[in-house]
Amino acid sequence: MKEAIDFWFDFSSPYSYLLSEKIDDLAARHDRQVRWHPILLGIVFKATGSAPLTLQFPPKATYSILDFQRSARYMGIPYRHPDKFPLATQHAARAYYWLDGRDGALARRFGHAVFRALFAENRDVSAPETVLELAASLGIERTELEAGMQSEPMKARLKEEVETALRLGIFGAPYVVIDGEPFFGADRLPQIEQWLATGGF
């Protein structure tokens, strides 16, 4: 097995959702695992002087929503733009890291559940209650997770991940790193595939 690749994202990022539906299978076909790193884009945007696409110049915001939907159709992924958007994802991110420390495969299933709840089912995943419900539907014990996602170590873990992202120069999401080579955006998927297949081009 070659070195794992890193997938940096925010659970509230539409293009991160699109990439999340493809990246694990793509990596597996090239004998790679993927490390998922949920982060908080709000902090990244504050540090970099940027903003979510839908809060930018109105024609750009309108185009972005059209493009989220069309890109999803192009990739064969269900998409329903959420009524509440953008939204805070620290609870989902901390829950992800807490689960990942116990059962990586279960954390991955939980991650997909969060993305799909938000971008296919219009659910408000910023609410701790929604996060706990999604976890419960995967058989995760509710009280334990609730304590875990509110714990100081998980708050510290998320903070560290965001700081690491900023130190790496990550300015948006999704952001994938393969053996040091950075790829920004779900639309870099064909280049990611080529890079994995050939080791660079």
Place this chain on the structure above:
Amino acid sequence: MKEAIDFWFDFSSPYSYLLSEKIDDLAARHDRQVRWHPILLGIVFKATGSAPLTLQFPPKATYSILDFQRSARYMGIPYRHPDKFPLATQHAARAYYWLDGRDGALARRFGHAVFRALFAENRDVSAPETVLELAASLGIERTELEAGMQSEPMKARLKEEVETALRLGIFGAPYVVIDGEPFFGADRLPQIEQWLATGGF
């Protein structure tokens, strides 16, 4: 022949250069012509509160230059990031419109020559002298073009094109419109191809 598609760009935009190398052939395979619209992104960015990628947050600028080069390799197009960048392109744009009013095919060859001079040969296409030299190498009479590109009608034409772009909500380049459907970025080429092939998806 179906309705022509519109290709909005600035001669100083790297991703516009990449798309310019593909869009005419792609359109022709689907029985379409392409209308080229050089505009001035500086004015668009001022109106939209944006900036060239290479003048944004330093890690984003660094990534962008890496991505221009890698995307060019991925697409099989020569690329050498210009020493002078960004740069003004009003002379090249006005020359394009002047030529287009006389000989559309020649204007297209001139457009490719400008893009390639800037992004493959590191030439300063902001200088009227360079624009005239490139045109001369295509057999275009120098004195006539010089007068044409400095004429009031060509100044007005470029201004109108930029105003039209802003009215259409164009916020960056390249920006392609097919039967009213907008596509922003060279990385939307696969979606453009699918759209042309199927009439929508």
